[in-house]
Amino acid sequence: MDGVVVYGDVLFAINFSMDFLVLFCTSKIMHIKQRSWRLISASALGGAYAVAALFIENTVLSIVCNVAAALVMCLISFPRLGRITFVKCAVLFYGLSLLLGGAITASYILLSKFGRSADAAGGVAPALSDISLGTFFLLGTVSMILAFITGKLCVRQSAKKEAAVEIEGAGGTVRLRCLSDSGALLCEPVSGSPVIIADLPAVRPCLSPELFEALSDGGLGTTAEGMRLIPGGGIGGNMLLPGFLPRRVRVCGVERTAVIAVVNGTDLGGFDGIVPASLCK
Numbered sequence: 304m305d306g307v308v309v310y311g312d313v314l315f316a317i318n319f320s321m322d323f324l325v326l327f328c329t330s331k332i333m334h335i336k337q338r339s340w341r342l343i344s345a346s347a348l349g350g351a352y353a354v355a356a357l358f359i360e361n362t363v364l365s366i367v368c369n370v371a372a373a374l375v376m377c378l379i380s381f382p383r384l385g386r387i388t389f390v391k392c393a394v395l396f397y398g399l400s401l402l403l404g405g406a407i408t409a410s411y412i413l414l415s416k417f418g419r420s421a422d423a424a425g426g427v428a429p430a431l432s433d434i435s436l437g438t439f440f441l442l443g444t445v446s447m448i449l450a451f452i453t454g455k456l457c458v459r460q461s462a463k464k465e466a467a468v469e470i471e472g473a474g475g476t477v478r479l480r481c482l483s484d485s486g487a488l489l490c491e492p493v494s495g496s497p498v499i500i501a502d503l504p505a506v507r508p509c510l511s512p513e514l515f516e517a518l519s520d521g522g523l524g525t526t527a528e529g530m531r532l533i534p535g536g537g538i539g540g541n542m543l544l545p546g547f548l549p550r551r552v553r554v555c556g557v558e559r560t561a562v563i564a565v566v567n568g569t570d571l572g573g574f575d576g577i578v579p580a581s582l583c584k
Contacts, residue, residue: 319346322350326342334465345379348379352369356368373400465483466578469554470499472511479501491562498561499552503515503518503565510547514528532544532545544566547565
């Protein structure tokens with residue numbers, strides 16, 4: 304790197320901005336509710352790694368560290384995801400990063416064609432440094448506006464599929480972010496009420512200790528007041544899902560009659576549960 308001057312603060316700022324944009328887009332595409340402080344923390348890690356990577360000369364080690372850094376950034380940004388959903392997020396994040404890097408390279412080549420200046424030896428060199436600070440901030444502002452518009456469009460699109468569910472039980476009230484699914488047709492056999500499938504850890508705060516223990520046991524040998532066993536079917540055949548009758552359920556702010564079935568360790572696509580589309584009308 305003889306003769307090459309790299310400004311660490313500029314490199315950090317550029318990579319921080321790029322990583323934040325890619326993480327933001329990843330969360331919107333995957334319909335994952337993100338927390339700003341997590342995206343900022345992960346982006347800061349990405350910026351710091353970009354500076355540290357300058358000192359890694361081994362190509363294989365550089366690739367391994369690059370992939371590891373991307374995985375850690377995804378872990379920071381999107382915790383508590385199922386394995387499949389996390390892998391999808393990581394692949395999408397890495398793919399978008401490569402696409403963004405390619406776009407920046409293409410922009411560099413395009414700018415080089417329009418802005419060339421003679422070097423000291425009389426040759427021609429890209430005059431990327433001739434771009435004014437005002438132009439640089441203008442491009443950054445345009446990028447932020449486009450990212451904001453993209454995020455808004457994704458939110459509107461995902462709003463048709465998401466439903467806010469509030470469940471009140473003996474232990475209190477929980478609010479869940481659920482997927483509205485027209486294919487969720489389970490019904491509780493005794494009452495005929497529609498069934499909302501929820502992640503057990505997500506509903507734990509509204510459960511009594513006895514009911515939580517019974518549901519954790521899968522309804523095998525342990526019972527509790529309000530517990531229900533709900534027959535269901537799938538690729539693996541027929542099964543009984545443990546569930547419970549809540550004191551109150553609200554879907555999108557409207558009080559509904561429903562029974563809650565719980566699953567533990569099942570990937571729900573980044574959501575806390577699945578609610579029948581009929582309850583969202």
